[in-house]
Amino acid sequence: xxxxxxxxxxxxxxxxxxxxxxxxxxxxxxxxxxxxxxxxxxxxxxxxxxxxxxxxxxxxxxxxxxxxxxxxxxxxxxxxxxxxxxxxxxxxxxxxxxxxxxxxxxxxxxxxxxxxxxxxxxxxxxxxxxxxxx
Amino acid sequence: xxxxxxxxxxxxxxxxxxxxxxxxxxxxxxxxxxxxxxxxxxxxxxxxxxxxxxxxxxxxxxxxxxxxxxxxxxxxxxxxxxxxxxxxxxxxxxxxxxxxxxxxxxxxxxxxxxxxxxxxxxxxxxxxxxxxxx
Amino acid sequence: xxxxxxxxxxxxxxxxxxxxxxxxxxxxxxxxxxxxxxxxxxxxxxxxxxxxxxxxxxxxxxxxxxxxxxxxxxxxxxxxxxxxxxxxxxxxxxxxxxxxxxxxxxxxxxxxxxxxxxxxxxxxxxxxxxxxxx
Amino acid sequence: xxxxxxxxxxxxxxxxxxxxxxxxxxxxxxxxxxxxxxxxxxxxxxxxxxxxxxxxxxxxxxxxxxxxxxxxxxxxxxxxxxxxxxxxxxxxxxxxxxxxxxxxxxxxxxxxxxxxxxxxxxxxxxxxxxxxxx
Numbered sequence: 326x327x328x329x330x331x332x333x334x335x336x337x338x339x340x341x342x343x344x345x346x347x348x349x350x351x352x353x354x355x356x357x358x359x360x361x362x363x364x365x366x367x368x369x370x371x372x373x374x375x376x377x378x379x380x381x382x383x384x385x386x387x388x389x390x391x392x393x394x395x396x397x398x399x400x401x402x403x404x405x406x407x408x409x410x411x412x413x414x415x416x417x418x419x420x421x422x423x424x425x426x427x428x429x430x431x432x433x434x435x436x437x438x439x440x441x442x443x444x445x446x447x448x449x450x451x452x453x454x455x456x457x458x459x
Numbered sequence: 460x461x462x463x464x465x466x467x468x469x470x471x472x473x474x475x476x477x478x479x480x481x482x483x484x485x486x487x488x489x490x491x492x493x494x495x496x497x498x499x500x501x502x503x504x505x506x507x508x509x510x511x512x513x514x515x516x517x518x519x520x521x522x523x524x525x526x527x528x529x530x531x532x533x534x535x536x537x538x539x540x541x542x543x544x545x546x547x548x549x550x551x552x553x554x555x556x557x558x559x560x561x562x563x564x565x566x567x568x569x570x571x572x573x574x575x576x577x578x579x580x581x582x583x584x585x586x587x588x589x590x591x592x593x
Numbered sequence: 594x595x596x597x598x599x600x601x602x603x604x605x606x607x608x609x610x611x612x613x614x615x616x617x618x619x620x621x622x623x624x625x626x627x628x629x630x631x632x633x634x635x636x637x638x639x640x641x642x643x644x645x646x647x648x649x650x651x652x653x654x655x656x657x658x659x660x661x662x663x664x665x666x667x668x669x670x671x672x673x674x675x676x677x678x679x680x681x682x683x684x685x686x687x688x689x690x691x692x693x694x695x696x697x698x699x700x701x702x703x704x705x706x707x708x709x710x711x712x713x714x715x716x717x718x719x720x721x722x723x724x725x726x727x
Numbered sequence: 728x729x730x731x732x733x734x735x736x737x738x739x740x741x742x743x744x745x746x747x748x749x750x751x752x753x754x755x756x757x758x759x760x761x762x763x764x765x766x767x768x769x770x771x772x773x774x775x776x777x778x779x780x781x782x783x784x785x786x787x788x789x790x791x792x793x794x795x796x797x798x799x800x801x802x803x804x805x806x807x808x809x810x811x812x813x814x815x816x817x818x819x820x821x822x823x824x825x826x827x828x829x830x831x832x833x834x835x836x837x838x839x840x841x842x843x844x845x846x847x848x849x850x851x852x853x854x855x856x857x858x859x860x861x
Contacts, residue, residue: 327503329503330500330501330502330503359507361501361507361510362499362501362510363501364499364500364501365496365498365499366464366498367464367495367496367497367498368464369461369463369464372656372657372658373493373495373628373655373656373657373658374653374656374657374664374680374681374684376495376496377680377681377682378677378680378681381680397675401675402670410675410676410679411679415676415679415680416676417676417677417680418675418676419673419674419675419676419677442673443673443674444673491627492627493625493626493627493628493629494627494629494775495627495628519776521775522774522775522776523774523775523776524774524775530776536804539821539844539845539846540780540821540845541799541803541812541820541821542812542817542818542819542820542821543780543819543821545812545813545817546776546779546780546783546817546819547776547779547780548779550776595771597771598768598769598770598771627775629769629775629778630767630769630778631769632767632768632769633764633766633767634732634766635732635763635764635765635766636732637729637731637732637733641761641763644763644764
């Protein structure tokens with residue numbers, strides 16, 4: 326099963342709505358299960374630095390089939406995989422990347438949100454992921 | 460003046476409508492005047508190889524402040540600038556990248572379309588650019 | 594509004610004057626609001642390693658629309674965004690990158706200074722930024 | 728002997744003067760004999776695409792210790808080194824890159840000019856090189 330444009334319209338709309346509500350313009354990236362870009366929206370005023378961060382949060386979520394912050398456990402100081410964050414053309418290992426799955430748990434892709442404090446990014450990413458019609 | 464999300468909604472919608480009409484799924488990239496991504500849409504079924512092409516068509520249009528195919532005149536066989544297409548991390552020097560401007564001619568960004576035959580890409584890019592509220 | 598060559602002449606001259614005064618040869622980078630290089634000066638004797646640092650300080654300031662050291666708060670040990678400095682083809686997250694703005698606060702670009710101790714870089718960057726005719 | 732800032736002031740001034748005279752804004756890159764950037768000036772209105780081209784013209788001139796177009800002879804169709812232009816992170820093999828030398832012929836660096844037609848670039852590069860106090 327593949328991520329479809331129709332599935333993503335409510336996801337992106339939910340991200341924009343939540344970001345607007347909390348007044349933090351966001352970068353909204355959606356990648357498919359191969360890590361290829363499917364949709365990207367830079368809201369007006371979102372930090373340019375966050376474009377790359379949003380993309381890499383989504384990519385990290387796809388690559389690990391998990392939330393982006395899961396990768397932190399492996400490469401944090403004292404962790405088992407030092408330097409893991411340097412692989413795959415740089416991972417982003419803090420929160421804001423969330424997988425998008427079917428009801429059966431199959432990975433279809435991931436959303437990555439960046440533009441605010443990490444807690445804000447997560448709030449928007451969760452609102453977006455919740456709008457995904459699995 | 461900056462490219463806004465509101466300005467781009469009719470542009471992307473026009474691209475999708477034309478691509479749907481001619482039955483060729485397209486990659487639709489919009490970059491700002493600094494070459495930073497503002498919006499990206501991969502229609503269902505669009506070639507993965509065309510993601511990079513769409514991005515680079517738009518980037519070429521921004522970098523030369525002209526349609527992407529304008530660069531071809533410089534680097535075509537026998538042209539004055541052989542290998543120009545290899546600079547700037549590779550240009551795309553065929554049609555499908557079109558600048559987006561204000562009424563006064565100021566460059567705000569560019570659209571890049573890729574997914575079909577070049578003539579089809581151009582048809583969609585022109586429909587999209589025509590919908591831009593300058 | 595765009596950064597002009599005429600605006601930058603006093604900026605670069607002020608940087609050179611201050612660096613000469615404190616006897617530390619500097620690399621002086623100026624990027625526009627899209628991150629494209631507008632002016633670069635390597636003073637005689639400035640470290641070659643500092644070329645890339647000066648460029649990336651200015652780029653970081655553009656990308657975050659803030660002094661380069663602002664990014665440090667996010668990715669310092671224990672901070673909320675570990676590894677942020679690895680994104681965007683590597684950020685430079687210590688001081689010496691300062692935005693250049695209009696009186697209305699619009700970002701036109703940034704200056705990045707590198708070649709001495711960080712405090713020296715900052716002294717030169719501040720002298721340069723102060724000479725910018727906003 | 729090393730390329731000095733003082734030596735380059737008349738070189739860059741001559742480039743700007745000639746470009747202004749022929750009314751084509753140019754990108755003016757000067758690299759040292761190690762290929763490290765020494766000075767860069769983007770004149771107002773110069774093509775963004777030409778930043779990279781100017782840099783790579785100068786780099787090609789340094790790498791071959793010859794005008795940039797000399798590399799064309801090796802990699803032109805039917806030439807002895809097909810694909811040479813893809814090496815060294817891409818060469819620029821058309822004219823506009825000129826070595827800067829001492830009276831004894833020692834290579835100190837090179838100037839690269841890009842922004843107009845190749846003949847215009849060459850005209851500016853020659854004016855600049857002629858102003859170099861060997």
